[in-house]
Amino acid sequence: MGIGALLAATLVLRVVVNVGLLDGDRPSPRDRWVAQVPAATHPFVDTVSPRDLGPGACLDRAPYLLARVVACGQGHIAEIVTVFAVEGEPGRPYPPVNDLVRQALGRCRSDVDAYAGVAAGRPRPAHFVAVPASSDWDRGERRVVCYVTGPGGDPLVGSVRAGPAPAGPA
Secondary structure (H helix, E strand, O other): OOHHHHHHHHHHHHHHHHHOOOOOOOOOOOHHHHHHOOOOOOOOOOEHHHHHHOOEEOOOOOOOEEEEOOOOOOOOEEEEEEEEOOOOOOOOOOHHHHHHHHHHHHHHHHHHHHHHHHHOOOOOOEEEEEOOOOHHOOOOEEEEEEEEHHHHHHHHHHOOOOOOOOOOOO
């Protein structure tokens, strides 16, 4: 074996050992970085997709990508009212976002009214929708998250639920 081949083999072995590919107990560079970030501040620890939750889940942030479920009795940014599917056949192109939001807000408003007891004289909380992105739509995702927030985006404390929850995912 020539000196060049020996140097190349040594370099490859050093890279494999340094990134922990040969030592199962040694963390990878990514794992070492994640371990250095305290769990309480790491943005993705204990997060879930809000589309996989149901009515009454209280979240630490608006439900666009990932959020952490928190107790409704503590301050929280959003409360899920319902998760439902909007119309859209597989393969159909992504609709104009304003049309998608308008359709989703119409359903969300009626669900919020039932959830929060608006008919019984309670005020309607600020409500919003998180609609699928075009890339999600292309993969067949049609679920929308309907949620409420505190006035002016202030944190909520306690649930806004007043009566029976609206029907689950459609």
